[in-house]
Amino acid sequence: MSEKKKSINSALDTRAFINEANNIIAKKLDGEKRRLFLKQGLTLGGIVMLTGCDISDNSSVDKALTTMSGFNDRVQAWLFDGQRLAPVYTESQMTRPFPFNAYYGEDDAPVIDPNNYELDIAGLVSDKRSWTLPMLHKMSSVSQITRHICVEGWSAIGKWGGIPFADFLKIIGADLTAKYVSFKCEDDYYTSIDMATALHPQTLLALTYDGQILPRKYGFPMKLRMPTKLGYKNPKHIKVIEVTNQYPGGYWEDQGYNWFGGS
Ligand SMILES: Nc1nc2c(c(=O)[nH]1)N[C@H]1C(S)=C(S)[C@@H](COP(=O)(O)O)O[C@H]1N2
Numbered sequence: 001m002s003e004k005k006k007s008i009n010s011a012l013d014t015r016a017f018i019n020e021a022n023n024i025i026a027k028k029l030d031g032e033k034r035r036l037f038l039k040q041g042l043t044l045g046g047i048v049m050l051t052g053c054d055i056s057d058n059s060s061v062d063k064a065l066t067t068m069s070g071f072n073d074r075v076q077a078w079l080f081d082g083q084r085l086a087p088v089y090t091e092s093q094m095t096r097p098f099p100f101n102a103y104y105g106e107d108d109a110p111v112i113d114p115n116n117y118e119l120d121i122a123g124l125v126s127d128k129r130s131w132t133l134p135m136l137h138k139m140s141s142v143s144q145i146t147r148h149i150c151v152e153g154w155s156a157i158g159k160w161g162g163i164p165f166a167d168f169l170k171i172i173g174a175d176l177t178a179k180y181v182s183f184k185c186e187d188d189y190y191t192s193i194d195m196a197t198a199l200h201p202q203t204l205l206a207l208t209y210d211g212q213i214l215p216r217k218y219g220f221p222m223k224l225r226m227p228t229k230l231g232y233k234n235p236k237h238i239k240v241i242e243v244t245n246q247y248p249g250g251y252w253e254d255q256g257y258n259w260f261g262g263s
């Protein structure tokens with residue numbers, strides 16, 4: 001059995017916990033919010049993100065459930081406020097080395113020639129010109145140290161730098177009332193996010209990791225970095241960005257992972 005399959009199975013063992021956690025949250029919501037929540041629910045990783053508890057043993061499972069039953073506004077903020085900020089960390093808290101993850105091994109990460117690379121833009125945008133790497137590196141950038149949480153049961157703190165994605169969407173004349181932004185990657189990976197998350201102030205079109213050009217294993221030449229979403233929602237090696245109203249799904253989402261995937 002592959003590592004990925006094994007971890008999906010161990011995630012299934014925790015189904016009872018996830019159901020209970022989702023019941024607690026659902027009880028705190030009403031009306032439209034409750035309806036939306038019941039449609040999506042939270043994954044194990046989403047619950048970890050929400051409670052800040054590491055639920056790898058039974059005592060922390062209890063702690064997570066207790067924490068959750070005690071809060072109200074925080075749940076709603078996490079779930080529905082597109083502007084709520086994820087925690088930021090200091091340089092000394094960074095995880096070294098930062099883990100690699102993909103649906104294949106590290107040696108199979110795509111090899112991309114920076115001189116021939118172009119980022120393509122599609123869908124509901126007024127400027128569909130492609131972007132070379134020098135064009136992207138000329139844009140003003142910011143950096144942030146945040147926690148990446150993977151549903152496979154690990155999390156790590158890293159520093160990413162790049163263009164605030166909201167700025168990028170405005171520059172290409174994206175229809176900011178569209179529902180989704182989808183990403184196609186140089187491997188066969190793809191994923192998509194809601195517009196509120198695309199416009200979130202901490203969502204970055206990341207070109208660097210730890211002050212260096214984004215290494216091949218972490219998604220050269222660029223990834224979308226969102227501390228409000230689980231790892232699988234953060235596409236690496238982005239090739240095409242499309243703004244759309246048609247539900248685009250995703251590589252793991254189409255195999256049963258929750259599309260909401262976090263915040
Ligand atoms: N293109 C691409 N992006 C991807 C993946 C992938 O397989 N291909 N895996 C996702 C998952 S599940 C995780 S946890 C993170 C891992 O990113 P890292 O290698 O920087 O830790 O990338 C995400 N983005």
Ligand SMILES: [Mo]
Pocket residue numbers: 101149150151152231232
């Ligand atoms: Mo992941």
